[in-house]
Amino acid sequence: MNIELPPLVALLFFPGGLFLLFGGTMYEWADRKLVARFQNRIGPRWFQPVADVVKLLAKEEIVTDGVNPVLFHALPVVALVGSLTAALYVPMAGLAPSYSFTGDLVVTLYLLSLMTLSMGLAGANTIDRFSLLGATRALTQLFSYEAPFLLALLGPAIAANTWQISQVDAYARGHWWLVLVQPIGFLIALVGLMGKLELPPFDSPEAETEIVAGPMTEYSGRGWALFRIGRDVELLVGLTLMASFYLGGIANPAEFVLKTGGLLLVTAALQSLFCRLRIDQTVGLWWRIGILLALAQLFLLVFVR
């Protein structure tokens, strides 16, 4: 759908800004609720993630000893801004991307990585031992899934012969669903997205039973709230990107909800199916299997075209 919105509205209210913040928390709720139902639990009420964020924003933020206070306060903002900006280049809510230029796919992927990078730095910024271990794990995990994830999203881009998200989306709408043509790429991108968001079974950077909350251990109040919203928005952006590339593009809001919702259902099922992977298992999985599959698909695409 192509609606001309004033830039300020697009940036602050819809489909950027407030819509993203609210939509992100709603997707977090849907994710939590689905996982809860898969696990035979009731799950949270619909406003729980919003309530959590509001409560956290109102709470005191404790800046621990030994941190660089500028970084401590700046990193959550950078993480949130990264995901919010990334949302402007994807067909959010079924509308055409607010901003679009040649090669915006690469920029979007970089912006999405800012989140993990900020979390890693935030963990390394404190002197807490759990945070340090969590930061090491978060960055190790970043290096393991990032390359296959990038290659997996390049698949549709190569098929469409463009690195512009809106054009890949247009290509996807006009052809077979790419999930049927490039199933390997779809799988890698989906699992890569889970790794990016540190969802189970890739949650070893913040494994509660080992290192408390990993890099986030020392964050409370506002910083923690911003990181949380940032991750929610990233979930929304990631799902939109996946649906747009692999599930036949996003033409209107109804398709947006259905396709991203369907993807969320799959990720929720995957989250509840597995035991947490140790960090060495995660790295092994990506570098032994993930990258090889992604490369195989890439070569296949390059030769077939």
Add this chain to the structure above:
Amino acid sequence: MDTEQGVRKKFVVPIGPQHPALKEPGHFEITVDGEIVTAATVRLGYVHRGIEKGVEQHNWAQAMYMLERICGICSHVHATAYALGVEALAGVQVPPRAQAIRVLVAELERVHSHLLWLGVAAHEGGFDTLFMYSWRDREMIMDVLEGLTGNRVNYSCNVLGGVKFDVDEKQADAIRKAIDYLEPRTHHYLKVVTTDETLIGRTRNVGTMTAAEAEKLGAVGPTARASGVPRDIRVDSPYAGYPAFPVRTITATAGDLEAKFIVRLQELFESYRVIREILDKLPPGDLSVRVKPKVPAGETVSRVEAPRGELLYYLKSTGGANPDRVKVRTPSLCNWGSVLATAPGHKLADVPMLIAGIDPCFSCNDRIVTIRRRDDAETWTWARLRQYGIEYYR
């Protein structure tokens, strides 16, 4: 981390006393090199409650209720161990029906304890789905125990000289129904822990302990049996109703975490079998015999098989209305060595599962030890010990 002198500084990860992995306070100092554990130490005693001292101030009958509260998971075996000891001192014969009911409740308790452990161990490994499902099924047993005894946790089933309540046909049917439901579920869980790739990746060849090591470290219960040490008090020295309703010792040879899962789950089938057998062949007769309030002087050791392993009670009577000394040694205390010995060389991520692997019960094993020097030996009263505790934690 290299310091300037070239000496490697230790990077110690503290687990506990307050940590999400621990349901009770204990303190572990895990020295790591990157992700690899190089050393592990434990400090216990955060929840010392002075129960041993406390029971000396109460009479023989009251003491049992206090001792039953040592453990919130296996309360019944504590009361049973104590009751068996007192009955041995008093020289009374408990009727067979009472002994059978004691075994019935003990086995139901084992079922609930093992299912609880399955959930906790899965949660430590980040497998929350298994955790939720096993705890849902555990509720069946909790309901049965509540229907049988009126309580979910401290069943208070024993009295000195027997048991408090009978099992009627309606209750027996409720138990049978619960067991019929749980048996296929347990088969399913056994299938999950032996075939789920991600879980196997976290349990197979993790924390492996050979039979010789288990012997040397003094491991007891399922921890020892997973290493192939056939040590089960129910078989080695049958007590209460176990001579009439024998159980089979379940062992595994691998000695790793997976073996601990398998041993505990297979023990459940043995428990189900015994529970059914008891319900079918419950001996007729009285429920209890009278035990005089003053127990003849003497000493005794009574041993029972708690869900976590051998539970040992030492009782001493001087012929009075109160116990002179009660010493409790819970199975968790025997198994700590196995955790600390197997942890080095593993990943930090394995440590919570290794700790959970012995099914630790921190509060149960916390005892106070005072070193008696030659001259300053003194006896504390319950009031003074209590005051000391209040002052210490102020």
